[in-house]
Ligand SMILES: C=CC1=C(C)c2cc3[nH]c(cc4nc(cc5[nH]c(cc1n2)c(C)c5CCC(=O)O)C(CCC(=O)O)=C4C)c(C)c3C=C
């Protein structure tokens with residue numbers, strides 16, 4: 079990775095260059111460009127650390143943060159693009175890519191958090207100094223509104239990037255929905271995830287503005303078959319029958335865009351995916367007054383083991399007809415939806431109380447798929463109409479994004495094929 083990315087593209091010279099520190103950053107840049115090489119964030123910009131601290135490779139055919147083993151924490155941000163200048167947007171995506179390369183490798187943004195010109199604000203905000211990469215992944219997506227004509231992208235809008243229909247029971251807040259660009263930051267350390275979004279927002283100042291954001295904890299899905307399945311805020315194991323990050327065949331079939339799905343307007347999506355984000359409020363107080371047997375009927379699984387009705391073990395094959403017709407698992411199962419299969423990657427959230435003495439808590443549902451028209455939409459259409467769980471949940475935010483393929487190398491950048 080070049081040390082002077084911004085400078086080469088015509089922006090102001092870097093502070094380190096001005097004061098003659100160019101060599102140190104080159105070592106860092108070269109290491110970061112190589113992928114999962116962890117770097118110190120303690121101000122010694124030159125030294126790769128021996129313990130990787132869990133750096134996830136940034137470069138590859140697919141973006142990290144989809145099939146990657148789910149990290150503990152989430153900071154998700156949806157941005158509105160404020161600039162009307164296509165070239166300025168392209169430059170921002172390049173700058174974001176270079177910053178993302180560094181942060182996912184555990185390095186500071188740009189010239190770092192200190193040591194530069196005292197007259198200028200530091201490039202990095204500093205709160206991640208001394209923290210490990212913590213398996214940080216940064217995943218970008220482009221919303222339908224980005225293709226409205228402002229940036230000459232109308233004829234690049236894929237057919238799969240539809241407006242989601244209004245489902246029965248939806249109570250969507252526009253201030254928590256939509257957005258031109260999203261960035262999903264996942265990490266095992268919340269401060270690392272928050273630092274990443276904050277620094278991207280800072281780089282984008284004047285060009286993009288955060289429309290809404292969501293913090294998440296307690297992953298509600300597993301993409302690692304051998305790991306213990308996490309529990310959601312209703313106390314049930316969640317993610318039992320998810321697609322595992324190691325199941326390359328199922329990922330190719332249900333998650334990655336390829337073949338005929340990557341033709342015409344969607345050619346730039348080859349290797350990408352589609353992301354549905356739903357903020358789902360969970361009425362935990364009502365749930366906590368619900369008898370155990372009713373809770374188990376609602377999901378179609380038992381609370382302790384997570385086994386499907388009539389079976390003993392969590393990973394036993396569900397027998398759908400043994401479940402109540404309105405049970406969540408029966409309705410969401412691929413066999414009830416023409417084979418529709420999605421990769422779930424959601425997180426729990428609590429955002430204080432709602433003014434009525436109830437927790438503002440729920441599931442920030444994230445799901446990746448090859449095509450929402452054959453994935454999320456049929457499943458949610460069925461759930462919204464019939465799911466017994468609806469008595470305890472409400473969808474209050476919604477967004478859909480086209481997630482481009484991965485950044486191949488240090489010369490590539492987020493969205494290059496889209497803007498080509
Ligand atoms: C449209 C897709 C889905 C929404 C929205 C959704 C909301 C939601 N789910 C739970 C809890 C559980 N879901 C479980 C399984 C499950 N859920 C979906 C889809 C949506 N869920 C699918 C496709 C599946 C798998 C079905 C199958 O193949 O058997 C489970 C059971 C354990 C598991 O397999 O993961 C739980 C528990 C909540 C609380 C919720 C909204 C708040």
Ligand SMILES: [Fe+2]
Nearest residue numbers: 316406407410
């Ligand atoms: Fe579910």
